[in-house]
Amino acid sequence: QVQLVESGGGVVQPGTSLRLSCAASTFTFRNYAVHWARQTPGKGLEWVALVSYDGGTEHYADSVRGRFSISRDNSKNTVYLQMNSLRLEDTAMYYCARGSGPGSFLILEWGQGTLVTVSS
């Protein structure tokens, strides 16, 4: 069973920064792309970012490009989402998810999420 455990969520003010972490286990982490997606309470899903298996390729949603940065440390089986200049509309449950392959855009496994609330 693939395990993805997110952490780092919390309540922050607009304009501040937050770093989310996703710790992976039970699979060969370095072989898979990892995504972040988010879901506003009671609303639908929005894909946020993707990092390839080796960290060499990143993709971002237009809504976060230039503010968020995804990275990974394969020695720690961990992916990070650095979120800067946070806005009220960034409030959401943030999910870490594993791709189906090294650079895959298909999401096969999801973590349970960490909640980020941006509020003044």
Place this chain on the structure above:
Amino acid sequence: ENELTQSPGTLSLSPGERATLSCRASQSVGRNYLAWYQQKPGQAPRVLIYGASSRATGIPDRFSGSGSGTDFTLTITRLEPEDFAVYYCQQYAYAPITFGQGTRLEIK
């Protein structure tokens, strides 16, 4: 960005009935890179179908996907009580990856 529109927004059916959910893309989904996810309250999404018609591991055969180009369908034959949930389609052919807005399948 390839916008996905799901219909209906809410579908009310009884256990044992057949459910047909639609997903229409604003642009052709290359190589049929279209997936369907199920989400229950308080849980993360779960992949059901990928490649428009391939069932993910462990997914019962009452779930099936079809379609190509811009029009895709998720069919659930003989609804079970545990099937009542929200369903999302997703295109993963190109970045940005996009999701539909979801179809809520509720018990009639």
